[in-house]
Every structure is written in C-alpha cells, then in structure tokens.
Amino acid sequence: xxxxxxxxxxxxxxxxxxxxxxxxxxxxxxxxxxxxxxxxxxxxxxxxxxxxxxxxxxxxxxxxxxxxxxxxxxxxxxxxxxxxxxxxxxxxxxxxxxxxxxxxxxxxxxxxxxxxxxxxxxxxxxxxxxxxxxxxxxxxxxxxxxxxxxxxxxxxxxxxxxxxxxxxxxxxxxxxxxxxxxxxxxxxxxxxxxxxxxxxxxxxxxxxxxxxxxxxxxxxxxxxxxxxxxxxxxxxxxxxxxxxxxxxxxxxxxxxxxxxxxxxxxxxxxxxxxxxxxxxxxxxxxxxxxxxxxxxxxxxxxxxxxxxxxxxxxxxxxxxxxxxxxxxxxxxxxxxxxxxxxxxxxxxxxxxxxxxxxxxxxxxxxxxxxxxxxxxxxxxxxxxxxxxxxxxxxxxxxx
Numbered sequence: 001x002x003x004x005x006x007x008x009x010x011x012x013x014x015x016x017x018x019x020x021x022x023x024x025x026x027x028x029x030x031x032x033x034x035x036x037x038x039x040x041x042x043x044x045x046x047x048x049x050x051x052x053x054x055x056x057x058x059x060x061x062x063x064x065x066x067x068x069x070x071x072x073x074x075x076x077x078x079x080x081x082x083x084x085x086x087x088x089x090x091x092x093x094x095x096x097x098x099x100x101x102x103x104x105x106x107x108x109x110x111x112x113x114x115x116x117x118x119x120x121x122x123x124x125x126x127x128x129x130x131x132x133x134x135x136x137x138x139x140x141x142x143x144x145x146x147x148x149x150x151x152x153x154x155x156x157x158x159x160x161x162x163x164x165x166x167x168x169x170x171x172x173x174x175x176x177x178x179x180x181x182x183x184x185x186x187x188x189x190x191x192x193x194x195x196x197x198x199x200x201x202x203x204x205x206x207x208x209x210x211x212x213x214x215x216x217x218x219x220x221x222x223x224x225x226x227x228x229x230x231x232x233x234x235x236x237x238x239x240x241x242x243x244x245x246x247x248x249x250x251x252x253x254x255x256x257x258x259x260x261x262x263x264x265x266x267x268x269x270x271x272x273x274x275x276x277x278x279x280x281x282x283x284x285x286x287x288x289x290x291x292x293x294x295x296x297x298x299x300x301x302x303x304x305x306x307x308x309x310x311x312x313x314x315x316x317x318x319x320x321x322x323x324x325x326x327x328x329x330x331x332x333x334x335x336x337x338x339x340x341x342x343x344x345x346x347x348x349x350x351x352x353x354x355x356x357x358x359x360x361x362x363x364x365x366x367x368x369x370x371x372x373x374x375x376x377x378x379x380x381x382x383x384x385x386x387x388x389x390x391x392x393x394x395x396x397x398x399x
Contacts, residue, residue, distance in 0.1 A: 006112060006127040012059045013080075013102050013114045014125070016052045020084065020100045021118050023048055042092065045069060048084035048100065056080050063104070068213045078106045081213040087189030096120055101191040103216030108238045113217030115195045124195040124221050132198050132225035141226040141248040142200040147180040147338070150203035150251060153193040154186055166208055169265040173206065176258045179308045180338070190244070194218025197246045198225035204247035204255055208267050210237075215244040222246040232259045233269050242267050254338060260310040264295060264358055264372040289360050293370055294378070296322035297354045298333050309336055311351070315370070319355055319378050326353035326382050327389045353382035353389070 027044045049067045056065055064074030066081045080102065085091050087098030096119035104112035114125045124139070126132040132139050144150050154174060157167045177184045185202075187193055191214065193205040198221045205222070207215055210231075219237055223229045228249045231241035234256045243262070247255050262268045294316045300309040311333050316322040330353045339349050357378040358370045382389050 004106065004111065006130065009060065009104060009112055010114075010125065010127055012056065013104070013112060015059070016055045017100060017102055017114050017116050017123070019055055020048045020052050020102075021116055023051055024085070024100065024118055042085070042088065045084035045088065049082060052082055052084070052102070066213060068211075078104070080104055081216045083191065083213045086191040086214065087187070090188045095188070097187045097189050097192050099189055099191045099195070101213065101217045103212070103218075103220065105212060105216050105239055108240060110216035110220040110239070113220040115191050115217050115221060117192060117195070122195075124198060126198075126221040126224035128220060128224070130224070132221045134195075134199055139199045139225050141197060141222070142203050143250065144203045144248055145250045147251060147254045148182060148342075150181045151201075152177055152181045152184050152204045152206065152255075153196070153202050154184055155190055155193075155207045155209070156186055156188060165266060169262055169267050170208055172261045173208070173259070176261050176308060177206075179302045180254075180258065190214050191218050194222050194244070194246055197227050197248070198222045200225075200248075203251055204245070206259075207244040208262075210239070210241045210244050212239045219244055219246065228252045230256070231269050232262050232267055235269060242269050257309055257336075260313065263313065264356070264370055266371075291317075291360050293317060293358055293360065294319050294322040295356045295358060295370070295372070296325050297356070298326065298330055299352055299354065300335060300339060301350050301352055302348060308349075309338070311336065319357070319380075322355045323380065323382070323391070326355065329353075330382055330384060330389055331387060351384060355380050 024044055027047065046069055049069050053065050053067060056063065062075065064072065064076060064079030066072040066079050068083045072079070083101040085098055086101045091098040098119070100116045100118065102114045103110050111128045114123065116123045122134055124132065124134050154170065154177065157170050174184060190205070190207040193202060194215070195218060196202040197205045216239065219229050226249065227246045229237045229244070229246045231237055232243040232245060237244060245259070295313060296316060297313045298311045300311060302308040312329060314325055316325065330351060333351050335346055335349060335351065339346055355378070356372050358372045361371050380391050380393050382391050
C-alpha cells in the first residue's frame, strides 16, 4: 500500500473494535486453556480474533493480519495487529486492567491504533499526524519534570520460554528505577500502560520485548500524544525494536541512562554501537561466536550495592585490561547531576566499578551479541576507600 486513507481505516478499526467489545462483554472468559508456562488463553479471545480477522478481511482485503493467537496472513508490508485481550491473567482473575488492542503497521512503523479498556469504559485511538484521543477528546502526556516525581510502569516478570532471562533483566531495571522514581508499577497490560502514558496518568512505560500486537497501537497513540517512543538505547522505536519505551519528553534525559542496565541482555539493540561519552563497544565485525569479552562499568550506588545509574562502560578482551581501565577512571569519576540535586545531595551515594564476563552468542536472527554469564568467577567489583581502588569478587571477598 503506497497511500492510506486513514480516516476510512480508522472507521474500519472502530467497527472491528465495536464487534470485539460486544462479543467480549456478552461472553466473558469461557473456557480457559494453558498455552505455555503460566500463560493462558480464553475461549472468548479465540472467538474475538476470528471475528475481527473476518471483519478486516472483508473491509480491507489488501491489508494483512497478525493475530496474537492465530498468527499472520496476507500483506507483510501493511498489516493489522490484534490482541483480543491484553492482560489475559488480569481478565481471568476479574481484574479490570485489560484491553482489546488493534493496530495498523506499515513499513515497520505503527500508523494507527485503537485500544479499548472495556471494564474501565474508555477507548483510546490515534492515526499518524492527527493527534491522540480518549473517547473523542484530545489527550496529551504529563508535564512531570523530575524522576523523583514520576510514576513509571514496567512490564511483567518473565514466564515460559525465555522467562528466566526476562526476570533477571526486569529485576535489574526495577532496582534502578525504584531508587529514582516516585513509584514503579506493574499493571499486567502493556497496552493499558502505553495508553495511560498518552493520557498523562503515567509518566513513562517500559515494555521488555516488542511484539507488534502488544505495542503497535499503544506506540502510535503515545507518540501522537507527545510521548518520546524509543528503544532501550534511545533509538527510534519501530516493530524491529527490542523494547518499547514511552516517556514524557521532559524525563527522557534522566530515564534513558538508567536503561543501560539492559546492556548485555536480549533487550538491548544488538546492532547498537554506543557513541556516548565513556562508552564503547566492539563492532559487529569483531564479534566471534564463543569468544569471551569483559564489560567494565563505572556506576552509581545508592544505600546498597544496587546500580542506580551507569556513568561509563567499555568492553575489553581481557579481565586485566578491564580492571586497568577502572583503576584509571574510577578515582576521576564524578556523580551525575541528579545525585547532586537529590534532597540529601551525595549522602548515601557512592561510585563503584564492576567487571562482568560474557560471551558472544548467535541470536535467532543471525546476529552476534554479547550475553552476560551468570556470576562468573571472573566477575569483580571495585570501590574507592580513602581515594584508593579496592577490589572484591562477586561473593564479597577481597582480591
């Protein structure tokens, strides 16, 4: 499709949503089936997906379709994406934080989205270049200016295949955010969270993973409401991104550095070469599957050993080189501005260094990426004691 009649397509989407909500409210839940580790699908979700797929096929035969439950058909360059119920576990348990979600993707970018929260009785929508709306009224992101005043949502811990890796990454991010934000929440529905960022109820939403049916509609609604919508490293969000991060623009500069704790996980863009001050990475051409590498980090801790922010990072081929870099850079490192601006200033904050061992693995798409190993014996940490760098291993013993 070279051009879009977005007004017509939005009418088609609303028509599909009307049918979906009517079916949902008349046939709540039905049979519940397991579709993986602690993951569910209900009979009514399958019915909604069949109904919406048929409606869209009749109205827009030139547009493809991707459903969460039944997969993809048709045009791969322009396609509808549907979640019949986002937040199935909430839905099954009677928690009203769930949504029916329909988006339209063209050339890897969301261009239209509709999110309906049937038990909260709100509908959100947007088309590219025409603003975002809730129940027909224009909406806009919040005006919150500091992380200490912010309410941030974070996607669920993991379940099923890859769940352990997601849980580890989510826990690290949770620690970093909880030390800065006013509060961190997990609602169980990324679509609801993205809609609430658009409406100003949340100041930021962070979704680990970026399945098109989960994020396309919310991404375009949040973007049209004025949100910055990006991947974990701050690059422009699209359907190939690793994460979906939506944040009110005034908080982007403070929030995005905290996401560096995701480096070395599957949620960091695998092709990203950091050009930030003090941060380097090997080029993809230097990465050989099976090779070991050492990530040296200088970070900020608050109150305990949890990382509250990353000051600088660099990758090395040997642990000794990584430690030498930290011994040189850590004594000269300075607290980020947000630490100084805290009500208590730098009290309780400290700078530290860490070396983590990892290896290069082949990703499913054929790219080579660095993955952190679990608590390697080579992992060490450095702290400043009376201006001198002192090392200890991952168990806390001096080295």
